[in-house]
Each structure stands twice: as C-alpha cells, then as structure tokens.
Amino acid sequence: MDDIKVNQNPKLGSIDRPNSYIGRSLPRENAKKHLDGGGQFVDDLTLPRMVHVAFLRSPFAHAEIKSIDTKTAKLSDGVIDIFTAKEIDEVCKPWVGVLGHLGEMRSPEQSPLAKKIARWQGEPIAVVIANSRAQAEDALELIEVDWLEKDAQVDMETALDPNAVIIHPELGNNLFWTRTVNQGDVDKAFKEADAVVETTLDFARHTGVTLESRGIVADWNKAENKMTIYHNGQAPHMMQHIIAKHLDLNEGLVRIISRDVGGSFGIKVHVYPDEMAVTAISKKLGRPVKFIADRLESFTTDIHARCHKISGKLGVDKNGKILAMEIDDLSGIGPFSMYPRTSAIETNQVLNLSGAPYVIPNYKAVGTVVFQNKTPMCQYRAVGHPIAVAITEALIDKAAYKIGMDLDKIRKINFIPDNSYPNKSPSGVPLEDLSHQASMDKLLEIMDIEKFETKKKDDYQKGILSGYGVISMCEVTNPSPLFYGVGGAHISSQDGASIRLEGSGAIHLSSSITEQGQGTEAIMKQIAADQLGVKLESVRVTLGDTDATPYGGGTWASRGAGIGGEAVLKAARKLKDNILNIAAAIMQTDKESLDIEDNNVVRKNGGEGISLQKLAETVYYRGHEIPKGTNPELLATASFLIEGIPFVFTNSAMGCQVSIDQDTGIIKINKFWAVEDCGTQINPKLVEEQIRGGVIQGIGGALFEECVYDDQGNMQNATMADYLVPMAYEMPDIIVDHVTTNSGRSIIGAKGAGEAGTGGAPAVIMNAINNALKQVGAEVISQPITPEKVLKALGKI
Amino acid sequence: MAANNTLSISFTVNGEKFNNVNVPSRQHLADFLRSQGFTGTHLGCEQGACGACTIEMDGKAVRSCLVLASQANGSDLKTVEGFDDKMMEQVKQSFLKHNAFQCGFCSPGMLMTTKEILLSKKKLTRDEIRSEISGNYCRCTGYQSIVDAIEECINEVN
Structure with missing residues (x-):
C-alpha cells in the first residue's frame, strides 16, 4: 500500500482499519490496459457494414452557398451517398443554444449542415x-460549390459598431448576451480611495487539443428502433436526451456508450453539428456510420476558448484595503452559441469569480458577448477562471506597487477570513468552506518567498530579469441544478451509483460519472471498497453506458468525486447495511455487533464470521435458509446532488518564479507552486496530477497557445506543428501542497480539483513576468505572452 | 485511378508474419496497422508532430503516420501490443506507479520513446529526459509524472 496521507475526514472512519482506501495514493491498476495497447477508443471500433464520412467544410469565414453540385462526386469510387442540409434536415431538427435563467440570450437556430x-x-x-474515409475525402474534391464570399465580422471589438457585418440579420445586431452585476456604489468608493489602479488585458483564443480527436459511431438498428451511439463524450445521458429529441426517437431506445476517452477538458461535452449529422446519416441509411475528426477539423471545429478583452479598475485605501472593483469584459463566441450549455457561461463566470477571494464591498461587472465569423467558442477547462483571476490579481499587484506594499501582505489583509464562512463573493455568489488565508500561508511557507526579492536584485545585477508572483483564487466545482437545469437544459446535476454483491462474492459498481483519464474508475473503486470493507481488487466498475449505469450528469465542472463519489459512498453504505442485516439473521445476532472486513462479515468482539461469498451463495442459491421476512436485496442504489447553492467552491493559492532573456524575450518558468484545498482527497496522487495537468494547460494559454486568424477569418495555424502546445522541455516541475477544509455539503467532503491549475496559472505567470519587467519599466498585458510581445514591451522591436 | 493502386508486401508485426499482403500504395503505416487490429497505435495529428503513433521499425523509433505501409516491406515492426519483454514490463510498472499517463492516448508513443532512451544507456538528467520526450505530446499529465517514471527506469536499468 502506498503512502498514507492524513485522515482528512472523521466522517469516513479511521484510516487504520482494514480496507481503508480513501486518502491513499493507490495506482490505477485497471488503467494498465493503456500501457498494453488495450484501450478501447471510438476509432478502435469496427462494426459490420460500417461506413465512413468526410465533411465538406466552408473554406470561407462568411459566404453564401449559391449551389452545391454533387453529381460527379457521387460517381467516385466507394461513395455511397452525399448529403447536404436538405437531406439531413429531414431527420434532424435544429437547435438553439440559449438558457432561460440568465436574462435574454439571442442565438439563431443551428442545423447539422449550413444552409445558404x-x-x-x-x-x-x-x-x-x-x-472508407480516404474514399470519402477523394470525393470531397469533386463536389462543386458556387460560393459568393461575403465580408466577415472577424474582430469582436468592432462587432457592435454601426457598420459591423451583421452575421444574423434577423437579430438586428451581433449581440448574443450581456449581464451587469452591481453591488454597492463603486463610483462613490473610487472617489474615496487613496489609490486607484487600472489595466486592460487581452486573452487570445485557444482550444483544447485533446490528443484523441472528437469521434462518434452511430448505429441505427431499424429492426429494434434502437440507436446505439459510441461517443467519446463526457455526458452520456445528456447526449441520449439530445439525440432522441432532435432525431425524434424514443429516448429509452437511444443508448450512448463512452468507453475510453482520450482527454476531454470540456471540449467533448458539447453538441457538435458534424456529430449530429452522423446520427442522422445512420438513421437514414440504417447502417453504422463512423466519424473521426482529423486534426485540421479539430482546430477549426472543436470549440475554442477564451477570446476576451477585459478592463478593470481597483480602488484601495492607504492601508491597502480594497474599497471597490470594477470590470468590463468583452468576449467573442463565433457565429452561434453552443448547444445546450450556451456560450454565455464563460463570461458569466468572469463576472461571478472576479475578486472572489477578497472582501470587496463595492463591485461592478459588465459582460458583453458578441457574435463573429470564427469557430464557435464555449466552455473549456476552468471556464472563465483565467480571465477573472488574471484581472483581479493584476489589479492587486498594481495596487500593491502603487502604495508600496508587499504582494503577499496586500492579499492577506483583504482575504475573506477563513472563519467567516458561509459568506458571499463580491458578486454575491454564496461561498463556503474555503481557506484563502491558510492556503496562502502554506504557499508562502513552501515557496520561501522572502528569498525572491533578494534573488531578483542579485539577478538584476547580473543582467537577468527575474520576478515572482503569488495569487489566490476560487474554483467552481460540483455544480448544482442552479447551473444549467434551472435554465431549461436537460443536463442532470444529480448522479447515481448502483452497487451489488454477486454470487461469487465480487462487488460490481456502476456510476453515471464518466472516465476521461482523471481516474474516475479508480476513485469510485476506492470509495466503494473503503465503505463496504472489501479488498480493492474485488470491486469492478462500469461507467459510460446509458443502458448499464444509473442516470446522471457525467464528468464536467470537476463534479466526479464530490457528487458521483458521494453517491457511491451512500450506495456502498446501503449495501453494507443490507449485508449486515442478512448476516445478523443468519448468524442470529445483532447487526450492531457485526462489521465487514476484507470481504468477510466479522463479529466485532471476535468469533466466527461469514465470508461475503458464502453469504451471497446463501442468499442467491439457498434463499430458503434465510429467516423469513429478511430483506434479501444485495443491490443498493443511491443518488446525490448539491442543493441550495450554485456550486461547491474550491480555493487555491499559486506562486511562480520566472526569468526573462532580454535578448530573445523567452520566458523561463523556474519554479511553480500550487496549494489546493479540495476537501477530502480520495486519491491524493490523482488530485496532484489534476493540478499539475491543469497548471500546464494554464501555462499553455499564458505563454504559447493561440488560434491565429487573418483579417478574413482564416485560421492561420490549424496544425499541431504551427499551434504551440506545451511540450515537456519548456515545462517546469510543479510543487503541490494542500490545505483541507471538507465540504459540509456531503459526507465524503470532497470538492473538485480539475480547474484551478488552468484557471490560476495564467494570472500568476503574468504577474511574475510583470514583476520582473517592472524593474525596467515595462509591462505585458496580452496572452499568450510570446517572446515577441516581451521584446516589444522591452522596446527591443 | 492512382488512389486504388496496391502493392504486395511482407513483414512481421510483434513477431507475427504477414506474407504478401496487399496494401494501398498511398496508405500510411499507422492506418494499415490499425486496419489489421493493432489499435494500440494511436493517431493524433498525422503529420509527425504529436508522437502518438511512434512504433519500432527494425529497432528504431519511427512515426508510423510518416511512413507508408509499403515502406515496411521486409521490416520487423513492433507496436505497443508487443512491448512485453522484461525491460518494458518494468517500464510499465513504473508508469503505473507514477501515474505517468491519464487518458492513455499518448502512452504507446511515450513508451516507445522511453524504450529508445533506455536502450541508449544514457544517464540523463531530468532536463535531458524532458528534452528527449519533447516529440511526444501529452495533454493530461503535465509531463512531470512521465519524467519521474523515466528517471526511475533509467536508474534501474543502469
């Protein structure tokens, strides 16, 4: 057994008992299949009579389709048929990406294939x-399209100008959604402030770049009226509902199977036009249809993320106390709001999360979301967080510099105190069980921050620009029905678990949470074995199949452990209770005198027990031996959802130290630290890997990743050779530590841990770079912070 | 039509003989291997940038998306399914221990690169390991756990 972390949660029992698996960094034994080449990804599937598709995609950002001629293409080798919007629309109804609970959203109908x-x-x-896919691609080249290219509205900053190109004339302008939050009186507070600082930050578009691209196999079985979908998504039950709704199928006869998924990060939780077209094609042809996006398709059709310009203003008194904060955020989402989650949530989170760790009595935030002729933008890992955290923390550093205060001290005096929860964010969002003070103290301790000011001065003498930064943040995890369901989206906020003792004595568990590599299967197994009192290897887990798992939301917004894990805990406790009831009847004793250890029902005070295998054999095969009236159920189910608050927040503190090569503009991250408080850690190693992977994605956004467009809306770098993703050489080791404040919303006490790294790293890196550049009076305000931008800031180019 | 041209080739995959097999002249090796059921070889970019499809061809690591199937004529190929010798079992245990993968999609290529590092017998520093695996993209882990695993393997092998 690997290293034992602290017993983080007394509600879960002693860490010293047998089968105590919660809180242990156990390896994911079942994931070894991936090292043997035995994963089952969508593209690995071949079905009899399966056909392949290739999409003809618009080469223009904005163009009228005057005609499409497919006659020659249809004669190409291996072609079965070619469909345009007309044929697909016969079986698939359009959708609209709006929600009802956040004010008016305006997005037009969208169909699988563009019309006109x-x-x-x-x-x-x-x-x-x-x-074959190759034959489908051959035929693509033979399709004749008569295009009439139109002016494109590429730049979000001019999208609302009077002379902007109106992307959807029926809407009158390019506004999708806007929201204003106004707490207190910012104007009055700014007047009273001793120092007011301002900045405007830019965040380029980037995207998920999952190594496994989006993929789907749709298999319509006419004889059974059943649609089976193999899909590398994150939310099988949501897809079941949506495919049934838009193809007019019996929802119960739509089955979604998501086996291994090669990374998702939010990219794979949305409804994509090409995937919907595939389901429609299968319905029309009555054959299995496979679509696997190639890398060009991934770059131009996977949702993009960020694309923000945000202005902020912060007022403090002479002691550094924050009096007011104001932000104004503009974001461009492409030509449609994505379905069914909408493309408003990123901006909504920017408004909710800015300033969230701090007491800010006067807070005003305006968010504006506009259409443009670029790839649709939507929720990706750490939705809105990088923008909210970066603007907040940039302003705080500026205020500290202005009044001459240490970077850690200004934060400490403004934190919402750890002992003051439940509390509210400056935007009015309920917060509970957070630890910004303790987390920052821990961060400063592990960073040994004192030495960095000295190092900075020493480096400067040597001609090296170095700098450091620290930040705090809130992380949205474990969403409740108030996130999507309340707005009319059929996205379950509840998750279920079903657990049974089988005749062999084995335990089978199924959960509506899905696996994309985070370790869902591993933590579910640890919770079940821990709570039941069985060996880890006696539990097997089924995930990702709407016919075989309880109903639920799936994996997104870091909800697996906190919501799905609690359902497993509750189901395991119920099953244990049933088992002990039966055992007490068989053993003619009180249930309270019994327990389960290592797959045996044992008497707490010693004496002969009974193995779970024997007990199961008795119940299943010789039920007549059980006393009459005993409940023989060796199956238990449970569900869990967060009630009463929109999300369970996690908090995090991060620090980093960077140096800048003044000749090349290249930034080196020398060290990076993260302290996370996600409550109970079911498997600390997996938590730390979520944080590290998240930080690296955050570094990608901060320093490297950008979907570059020209003025006509053509993406310029849609290959993995041109779009820079973080590779091993440039990445630092990341030191991770923890503070533990359990969530009071559940027994298990776990919150999420998947967002913070991606949400916080861009802020702390930018602050550290600006801390370094400040020595020479320079500053960067645009991400990704490329060497070119650094050199421009230094006045070298 | 050129697209339909085929060539007859012979080769071995993980020791299994393939004699006089017809392959489309334009098909790359990764697509061909996958069509034969060797689905452990993954495709991430099909232009040699991501490293997911890296396999062993006559003892050397190659991007199987950049090699035509027909170029494998007479070759001895090894894919992740065939990484079952003592050294690679040890590597896998180390990857498992350090959680040096999450979704598993990059793992076949990452294992092949690790194998090459270990066969080179070089005693690499962490920075050098990072440099060696910089042709293999992983979106999940952040690489640190992979470096940990490879560092441990290097220490054990040497």
Whole structure:
C-alpha cells in the first residue's frame, strides 16, 4: 500500500482499519490496459457494414452557398451517398443554444449542415458517405460549390459598431448576451480611495487539443428502433436526451456508450453539428456510420476558448484595503452559441469569480458577448477562471506597487477570513468552506518567498530579469441544478451509483460519472471498497453506458468525486447495511455487533464470521435458509446532488518564479507552486496530477497557445506543428501542497480539483513576468505572452 | 485511378508474419496497422508532430503516420501490443506507479520513446529526459509524472 496521507475526514472512519482506501495514493491498476495497447477508443471500433464520412467544410469565414453540385462526386469510387442540409434536415431538427435563467440570450437556430450561408471557416455544408474515409475525402474534391464570399465580422471589438457585418440579420445586431452585476456604489468608493489602479488585458483564443480527436459511431438498428451511439463524450445521458429529441426517437431506445476517452477538458461535452449529422446519416441509411475528426477539423471545429478583452479598475485605501472593483469584459463566441450549455457561461463566470477571494464591498461587472465569423467558442477547462483571476490579481499587484506594499501582505489583509464562512463573493455568489488565508500561508511557507526579492536584485545585477508572483483564487466545482437545469437544459446535476454483491462474492459498481483519464474508475473503486470493507481488487466498475449505469450528469465542472463519489459512498453504505442485516439473521445476532472486513462479515468482539461469498451463495442459491421476512436485496442504489447553492467552491493559492532573456524575450518558468484545498482527497496522487495537468494547460494559454486568424477569418495555424502546445522541455516541475477544509455539503467532503491549475496559472505567470519587467519599466498585458510581445514591451522591436 | 493502386508486401508485426499482403500504395503505416487490429497505435495529428503513433521499425523509433505501409516491406515492426519483454514490463510498472499517463492516448508513443532512451544507456538528467520526450505530446499529465517514471527506469536499468 502506498503512502498514507492524513485522515482528512472523521466522517469516513479511521484510516487504520482494514480496507481503508480513501486518502491513499493507490495506482490505477485497471488503467494498465493503456500501457498494453488495450484501450478501447471510438476509432478502435469496427462494426459490420460500417461506413465512413468526410465533411465538406466552408473554406470561407462568411459566404453564401449559391449551389452545391454533387453529381460527379457521387460517381467516385466507394461513395455511397452525399448529403447536404436538405437531406439531413429531414431527420434532424435544429437547435438553439440559449438558457432561460440568465436574462435574454439571442442565438439563431443551428442545423447539422449550413444552409445558404456558411458562417465560419470549417462549418460543415455537405457530407460524403463512403466505404472508407480516404474514399470519402477523394470525393470531397469533386463536389462543386458556387460560393459568393461575403465580408466577415472577424474582430469582436468592432462587432457592435454601426457598420459591423451583421452575421444574423434577423437579430438586428451581433449581440448574443450581456449581464451587469452591481453591488454597492463603486463610483462613490473610487472617489474615496487613496489609490486607484487600472489595466486592460487581452486573452487570445485557444482550444483544447485533446490528443484523441472528437469521434462518434452511430448505429441505427431499424429492426429494434434502437440507436446505439459510441461517443467519446463526457455526458452520456445528456447526449441520449439530445439525440432522441432532435432525431425524434424514443429516448429509452437511444443508448450512448463512452468507453475510453482520450482527454476531454470540456471540449467533448458539447453538441457538435458534424456529430449530429452522423446520427442522422445512420438513421437514414440504417447502417453504422463512423466519424473521426482529423486534426485540421479539430482546430477549426472543436470549440475554442477564451477570446476576451477585459478592463478593470481597483480602488484601495492607504492601508491597502480594497474599497471597490470594477470590470468590463468583452468576449467573442463565433457565429452561434453552443448547444445546450450556451456560450454565455464563460463570461458569466468572469463576472461571478472576479475578486472572489477578497472582501470587496463595492463591485461592478459588465459582460458583453458578441457574435463573429470564427469557430464557435464555449466552455473549456476552468471556464472563465483565467480571465477573472488574471484581472483581479493584476489589479492587486498594481495596487500593491502603487502604495508600496508587499504582494503577499496586500492579499492577506483583504482575504475573506477563513472563519467567516458561509459568506458571499463580491458578486454575491454564496461561498463556503474555503481557506484563502491558510492556503496562502502554506504557499508562502513552501515557496520561501522572502528569498525572491533578494534573488531578483542579485539577478538584476547580473543582467537577468527575474520576478515572482503569488495569487489566490476560487474554483467552481460540483455544480448544482442552479447551473444549467434551472435554465431549461436537460443536463442532470444529480448522479447515481448502483452497487451489488454477486454470487461469487465480487462487488460490481456502476456510476453515471464518466472516465476521461482523471481516474474516475479508480476513485469510485476506492470509495466503494473503503465503505463496504472489501479488498480493492474485488470491486469492478462500469461507467459510460446509458443502458448499464444509473442516470446522471457525467464528468464536467470537476463534479466526479464530490457528487458521483458521494453517491457511491451512500450506495456502498446501503449495501453494507443490507449485508449486515442478512448476516445478523443468519448468524442470529445483532447487526450492531457485526462489521465487514476484507470481504468477510466479522463479529466485532471476535468469533466466527461469514465470508461475503458464502453469504451471497446463501442468499442467491439457498434463499430458503434465510429467516423469513429478511430483506434479501444485495443491490443498493443511491443518488446525490448539491442543493441550495450554485456550486461547491474550491480555493487555491499559486506562486511562480520566472526569468526573462532580454535578448530573445523567452520566458523561463523556474519554479511553480500550487496549494489546493479540495476537501477530502480520495486519491491524493490523482488530485496532484489534476493540478499539475491543469497548471500546464494554464501555462499553455499564458505563454504559447493561440488560434491565429487573418483579417478574413482564416485560421492561420490549424496544425499541431504551427499551434504551440506545451511540450515537456519548456515545462517546469510543479510543487503541490494542500490545505483541507471538507465540504459540509456531503459526507465524503470532497470538492473538485480539475480547474484551478488552468484557471490560476495564467494570472500568476503574468504577474511574475510583470514583476520582473517592472524593474525596467515595462509591462505585458496580452496572452499568450510570446517572446515577441516581451521584446516589444522591452522596446527591443 | 492512382488512389486504388496496391502493392504486395511482407513483414512481421510483434513477431507475427504477414506474407504478401496487399496494401494501398498511398496508405500510411499507422492506418494499415490499425486496419489489421493493432489499435494500440494511436493517431493524433498525422503529420509527425504529436508522437502518438511512434512504433519500432527494425529497432528504431519511427512515426508510423510518416511512413507508408509499403515502406515496411521486409521490416520487423513492433507496436505497443508487443512491448512485453522484461525491460518494458518494468517500464510499465513504473508508469503505473507514477501515474505517468491519464487518458492513455499518448502512452504507446511515450513508451516507445522511453524504450529508445533506455536502450541508449544514457544517464540523463531530468532536463535531458524532458528534452528527449519533447516529440511526444501529452495533454493530461503535465509531463512531470512521465519524467519521474523515466528517471526511475533509467536508474534501474543502469
């Protein structure tokens, strides 16, 4: 057994008892299949009579489709058929990406294939169905399209100008959604402030770049009226509902199977036009249809993220106390709001999360979301967090510099105190069980921050620009029905678990949470074995199959451990209770005198027990031996959802130290620290890997990643050779530590841990770089912070 | 039509003989291997940038998306399914121990690169390990756990 962390939660029992698995960094034994080449990804699946598709996609950001001629293409080798919007629309109804609980959202109907007008480069307009993908691609080249190219609205900053190109004339302008939050009186407070600082930050578009691209196999079985979908998504039950709704199928006869998924990060939780087209094609042809996006399709059709310009203002008194904060955020989401989650949530989170760790009595935030002719933008890992955290923390550093205060001290005096929860964020969002003070103290301790000011001065003498930064943040995890369901989206906020003792004595567990590599299967197994009192290896787990798992939301917004894990805990406790009831009847004793250890029912005071295998054999095969009236159920189910608050927040503190090469503008992250308070850690190693992976994605956004567009809306770097992702060489080791404040919303006490790294790293890196640049009076305000931008800031180019 | 041209080739995969197999002349090796059921070889970018499809061809690591299937004529190929010798079992245990993978999609390529590092017998520093695996993209781990695993393997092998 690997290292034992602290017993973090007394509600879970002693860490010293047998089968105590919660809180232990156990390896994911079942994931070894991936090292043997035995994963089952969507593209690994081949079905009899399966056909392949390739999409004809718009080469223009904005163009009218005057005609499409498929006659020659249809004669190409291996082609079965070619469909345009007309044929697909016969079986698939359009959708609209709006929610009802956040004020008016305006987005037009969207269909799988564009009709008449294409609105982004990459939008599908026709689809070839052939015996192989290669043959389908051959035929694509033979389709004749008469295009009339139109002016494109590429720049979000001019999207609301009077002379902007109106992308959807029926809406009158390019506004999708706007929201204002106004707490207190910022104008009055700014007047009273001793120092007011301002900044404007830019965040480029980047995207998820999951190594496994989006993929789907749809298999319509006419004889059974059943649609089986193999899909590398994150929310099987949501997809079941949506495919049934738009293809007019019996929802119960739509089965979604998500086996291994090669990374998702929010990219794979949305409804994509090409994937919906695939389901429609299968329905029309009555054959299995496979679509696997190639890398060009991934770059131009996977949702993009960020794309913000945000201005902020912060007022403090002479002691550094924050009096007021004001932000104004503009974001561009492409030509459609994504379905069914909408493309408003990123901006909504910017407004909710800015300033969230701090007491800010006067807070005003305005968010504006506009359409543009680029790939649709939507929720990706750490939705809105990088923007909210970066603007907040940049302003705080500026205020500290202005009044001459240490970077850690200004934060400490403004934190919402750890002992003051439940509390509210400056935007009015309920907060509970957080520890900004303790987390920052821990961060400063492990960073040994004192030495960095000295190092900075020493480096400067040597001609090296170095700097450091520290930040605090709130992380949205474990969403409640108040997140999507309240707005009308059929996205379950509840998750279920079902657990049974089988005739062999084995335990089978199924959960509606899905696995994309985080370790869902591993932690579910640890919780079940821990709570039941069985060996880890006696539990097997089924995930990702709507016919075989309880109903629920799936994996997104860091909800697996806190919501799905609690359901497993409750189900395991119920099953244990049932087992002990039966055992007490068989053993003619009180249930309270019994327990389960290492797959045996044992008497607490010693004496002969009974193995779970024997007990199961008695119940299943010789039920007549059980006393009459005993409940023979060796199956238990439970569900869990967060009630009463929108989310369970996690908090995090991060620090980093960087140096800048003044000749090349290259930034080196020398060290990075993260302190996370996610409550109970079911498997600390997996928590730390979530944080590290998240930080690296955050570094990607901060320093490297950008979907570059030209003025006509053509993406310029849609290959993995041109779009820079973080590779091993440039990445630092990341030191992770923890503070533990359990969530009071559940027995298990776990909160999420998947967002913080990506949400916080861009802020702390930018602050550290600016801390270094400040020595020479320079500053960077645009992410990714490329060497070119650094050199420009230094006045070298 | 050129697209339909095939060539007859012979080769071995993980020791299994394939004699006089017809392959489309334009098909790359990764697609061909996958079509034969060797689905452990993954495709991430099909232009040699991500490293997911890295396999062993005549003892050397190659991007199987950048090699035509027909170029494998007479070759001895090894894919992740065939990484079952003592050294690679040890590598896998180390990857498992350090959680040096999450979704597993990059793992076949990452294991092949690790194998090459270990066969080179070089005693690499952490920075050098990072440099060696910089042709293999992993979106999940942040690389540190992979470096940990490879560092441990280097210490054990040497």
